Amino acid sequence: MRLNRRGFGLSLTAAAMLQAGQGRAAGAEHAVTIRRFTFSPAELVIRPGDRVVWENRDSAPHTATGRDGGWDTGEIVKGAQAGVVFEREGRFEYLCAYHPHMTAVVTVRR
Numbered sequence: 001m002r003l004n005r006r007g008f009g010l011s012l013t014a015a016a017m018l019q020a021g022q023g024r025a026a027g028a029e030h031a032v033t034i035r036r037f038t039f040s041p042a043e044l045v046i047r048p049g050d051r052v053v054w055e056n057r058d059s060a061p062h063t064a065t066g067r068d069g070g071w072d073t074g075e076i077v078k079g080a081q082a083g084v085v086f087e088r089e090g091r092f093e094y095l096c097a098y099h100p101h102m103t104a105v106v107t108v109r110r
């Protein structure tokens with residue numbers, strides 16, 4: 001899914017949850033910095049409903065794109081951020097669509 005390039009995008013599941021008006025507490029937020037063509041931290045463990053926000057500190061544009069095809073921040077330009085909310089448990093490997101050697105993983109578990 002394509003997310004907002006500026007500010008914090010919402011995943012489709014998060015948007016659907018908001019539309020459904022479920023009164024659930026918001027999840028925690030976890031920052032991943034992209035610098036020198038590296039995701040840091042490269043491994044993140046979060047809980048369902050948490051948000052991961054990537055910030056690009058490089059001059060080059062990057063993405064955080066799930067290998068399973070289920071999610072994608074879209075292009076994150078220099079200085080910009082993009083966020084994804086993870087609702088499902090699992091191990092989600094991702095890469096940069098422009099520089100596939102850039103890899104990292106988000107693990108979601110209760």
Ligand SMILES: [Cu+2]
Pocket residue numbers: 061062063096097098099102
């Ligand atoms: Cu990249």
